[in-house]
Amino acid sequence: MNFDFNDSTPLYQQIADQLEEMIFSGGFDEGSQVPSTTQLSQQLHINPATVLKGMNILVNKGLLEKRRGLGMFVKKGAQQKIMEQRKESFYNDYVKSLLVEAGKLGITKQHLLDLIERGENDGSINS
Known part of the structure; x- marks a missing residue:
């Protein structure tokens, strides 16, 4: 995880965003345990409360679940939920x-579709 301390985005939100990206990209499989707040705070050299606040964002979004005495786990269906969001x-x-x-430009639906196809064919879009 990398943080931009000069960014106006709070650290806890950066943590939530990066954990979400890791879940989405398969860095954390569904059903797997994520590192504890203590582990992350020590590894990242930030306050455990900040890490917990970021993780709780993902709990509230339905991406992580707390298992009493065990830690935080990626919920089943989390990747699909992120994809839909x-x-x-x-x-x-x-x-x-x-x-x-x-x-505003008077571009019709067909012209818009033609422009999308043009972008696909001219190599400017990596599909």
Whole structure:
């Protein structure tokens, strides 16, 4: 994990974001245990409360579960849940604004599809 101490994003959010990315990319398999708050805080040289706050974000999102006396584990279905959340964010952050701008420019649905196909064919999009 790498932290940007100059970033305006709080450390606990950076922890949550990086753990989520690790779950999504398979760094932590579903059902597997993640390092404890104590382990992470010692490894990263940050306050255990900060680590716990970041982990609790993922608990609240339904990605991690606390098992009393055992630690934190990646919930089954966590990767799919992240995928669905990211698809929804992609729609809200990119597709909606793309459609608004296309409407302003008078770009039709077919022309938009042609532009997407053009991007795929000219090598500018790595699929």
